[in-house]
Amino acid sequence: MEAQLVVQRIAALQSEHRDLDAAIDRLAADPAVDELMLRRLKKRKLQIKDQVVALQMRLVPDIPA
Template sequence: MVELKLEHRDLDAAIVRLQLDPDADELAVKRLKKRKLQLKDCIAKMESSLIPDEPA
């Protein structure tokens, strides 16, 4: 999970750099944002699976 969090952070930094570049490829930015969102969802699922279910 640590690797996923690092990749998520790195993607965030890459997106910021690309958005500052007026010549940046918008499609590349969108792809990075999509990957970042996929990582976020994956991390959230992994973290929620670590929390034990409470009996009703």
């Protein structure tokens, strides 16, 4: 994947991560919170974070030991 495409994908994932964070905060503040939905959103948020880290690692050149 071209570096520019990787950077764009990272930005999109980071935006989705922020949106999920806000949605989780709103849901958690609701006294009648749907715990299953909250767990799913948190799991998705972690998956996105892992994807961002993996993509960022692709941008870093290998450094010989």
